[in-house]
Amino acid sequence: MPLYEVETTSHIMIACVDDEASARGFASANYPSEEVLRVSHRPRDAWVISKNLLGLKGTLDPCATARDCLAKAQGDKLHAVRLYMQQTGCDLDGARKAIESNMATGW
Structure with missing residues (x-):
């Protein structure tokens, strides 16, 4: 089944569905x-997700603060970045990298 990337006003999601x-x-629905x-x-x-494009080099250590912000924001990346800041x-750039790196490691 194909993958579709769907961007809404607050989220980017990947859906495994048949068509657009x-x-x-x-x-x-969600x-x-x-x-x-x-x-x-x-x-x-x-x-x-490319760690190089996110500016992350070397080993990746999940950040408890970033994970907490993601949990509080219920996965809303923009809100999580604001909470982290x-x-x-x-x-902003450091907060974005911290949140995105933790999203990439499966918060």
Whole structure:
């Protein structure tokens, strides 16, 4: 079954569905108050996050603070970044990297 990347106003999700209409339906069912901004068919049957593109080099150590922020934000990346900045005093780029690296390791 193909993968579709679905971007809404607050989330980016990967859906394993048959077609674009089903991907839009998946987003609407899970986040009914959000507008679907983009639907893209993924060319392969895997989803890969590049640590190099995120600016993460070497071994990756999950951060308890970032994981806590993700849990409080219920997986909403933007809200988690704001919480992380508020709790640590980190700048936007550092907070984004901390949150995204913890999302990549499966918070």
